[in-house]
Amino acid sequence: MHDERGLIEEARSLGGDYHLLKIVAPRIAGAAKPGNFVMVRISPTLDPLLRRPLGILESRPPYIWLYYQVRGGGTRLLAGHRPGDGLDILGPLGNSFPEMPGKRVLLVAGGRGIVPLFHYARAYGERRALLLLYGGRGKTDLPLLERIRSLRLERLFIFSEDGSIGLKGRLTEGLEKIVREERPDATLSCGPEAMLAALAALLKPFPTHDLASLEARMACGFGACHGCVVPTVSGALRKVCDEGPVFPLEEIQWPT
Ligand SMILES: Cc1cc2nc3c(=O)[nH]c(=O)nc-3n(C[C@H](O)[C@H](O)[C@H](O)COP(=O)(O)OP(=O)(O)OC[C@H]3O[C@@H](n4cnc5c(N)ncnc54)[C@H](O)[C@@H]3O)c2cc1C
Ligand code: FES
16 A cells, blocks of 8 residues: 555546546556555545545556546545646555456446446456446446447447437346356446445346445545445445455345
């Protein structure tokens, strides 16, 4: 884990609430694995006091790329940052998705959940068959599509709830058919909690090895505050920041 002063080289609005940052952060970039995240200090003042967790879209030393959606005060402030600004970044944090050489892997990304899966495809896509199922509410929620088309993927399935791009519907509606036809060995997913809960139920009958990257509100990001725990089916609580964010899908107690 490094506490690094990153330097923003590019700050781009991608339309809607979505933004992309290209940051010079050589120590974090050199150590980052797909699934890891960083804690970003948004402001040098006490507001907001807490760093915000963001996944790493891509790392190519000396750069990391962050892709984020404005949700509240912290991310709105972040969107005001410009090239040349510095950012205090802690990372890389958390565990990562395993490489699984030789396995046929289906990536399932809901909205901004594309972040760790894009990183995975960029890092490991040359060496295996990767399939990506990507969905959001509409075209404006999928502004990374152009970059995604540059990834090495065997198949790309796109769903939008309003039908503005790809097939109309939730990606969970297409999942069963895709798993039956494409027979992946494993699924790696990231997205809203309701999507992951639906995936857990839908994938139960299949023999796939299923891992999901979770989001939780975080205060420290490295295991010290217990602010990010999630319940598991065994009754134990697990910390998303340092025991995750990647967990076996069937291990989590999803809300019903
Ligand atoms: C491991 C991890 C990786 C993440 N990666 C990304 C990413 O790559 N891109 C991205 O856009 N977002 C990502 N998030 C979510 C991001 O951290 C939150 O959207 C952000 O912290 C919101 O801060 P804010 O001050 O703008 O909003 P706040 O004012 O703090 O909250 C606004 C809304 O966002 C919700 N929210 C706040 N924090 C979180 C959180 N940690 N997880 C989920 N919902 C939250 C709140 O419930 C509220 O509804 C990630 C979260 C985690 C835990
Ligand atoms: S955020 Fe502090 S323990 Fe996870």
